[in-house]
Amino acid sequence: MSRRTARAHAVVTGAGSGIGRAFALELAKRGGQVVCADLDETTAKETVLLVEQAGGDAIAVACDVAVEDDVRRLSVTAGSWLGRVDLVVNNAGIGAGGLPVGEAPLGDWQRALGVNLWGVIHGCHVFVPLLREQGRGGIINVASAAGFTAAPRMAAYNVSKAGVVSLSETLAAELAGTGVAVTVLCPTFVRTNIFGGELIDPAAAQVARRIARVTGFSPERVARTTLDAHDRGRLYVLPQLDAKALWRLKRLAPAPYARMAGLMGHFAPDPEPHEEHR
Structure with a gap:
């Protein structure tokens, strides 16, 4: 097993909280140096303080991953501070949900795709050429089981995460034999603050929080599992049993799975109307 995550010179987006913060702390425990990027520089600095308290080395960078120029500036800052970049964790993301297609505002679509999908596209577009030129390193893209559970x-949200899965699979094919590894993380429920996002209907968020409290993994466990899997060269990481079961069921019986998903949707709470539809 390669130990590419040991002493890595890493960039983590969305590092101000949740899974991103957990990645930063776990990489620091492995002797790495971490550039902690987040839209909210204050929370990124809080992560840096936690890394330093744990004996690690990190800096905070304000970055909106939906903006290409921000990601290019992040690359320049990371290259200058780290000397080289070994690992990029494209983690930044936002939640979205609660309304069916045709009722969910197009602005929600644009924001979700801008952060969750274009943010990962920007990260890969900017950093992959550098890693390929080095002939070593890794990319970890944070998707979700939502990318295949529909x-x-x-x-x-589903479409944005499905795009991340497809992008990761494509990258893995393109980078085969280059020394650059690709991993895509597809968890189900993780105990983070994503359920409080501005694009999630409050009723749906309340249900998701309850499920996460009962069945969700901690972000620390998810980050540790993913980095270990990346060291083993695994493309897919489905850390929970429910994610693995749904993955297999959909591939074995796609039509029955779609009917099952539709039936489950009827038990979802009826959300309050979105502001644009009041």
Whole structure:
């Protein structure tokens, strides 16, 4: 097993909280140096303080991953501070859900795709050529089981995460034999603050929080599992049993799975109307 995550010179987006913060702390425990990027520089600095308290080395960078120029500036800053970049964790993301297609505002679609999909596209577009030129390193893209479960009333989120899975699979094919490894993380429920996102209907968020409290993994466990899998050269990481079961069921019986997902959607709470539809 390669130990490419040991002493890595890493960039983590969305590092101000949740899974991103957990990645930063776990990489620091492995002796790495971490550039902690986040839209909110204050929370990124809080992560840096936690890394330093744990004996690691990190800096904070304000970055909106939906903006290409921001990601290019992040690359320049990371290259200058780290000397080289070994690992990029494209983690930044937002939640979206609660309304069916046709009722969910197009603005929600644009924001979800801008952060969740275009943010990862920008990260890969900017950093992959550098890694390929080095002939070493890794990319970890954070998707979701939503990328293949296609749960009702979550279309924008589902589509954004499905795009991340497809992008990661394509990258793995393109980078085969180059020394650059690709991993895509597809968890189900993780105990983070994503359920409080501005694009999630409050009723749906309340249900998701309850499920996460009971069945969700901690972000620290997810980050540790993913980095270990990346060291083993695994493309897909489905850390929870429910993610693995849904993955297999959909591939073995896609039509029955779609009917099952539709039936489950009927049990979802009826959300309050979105502001644009009041």
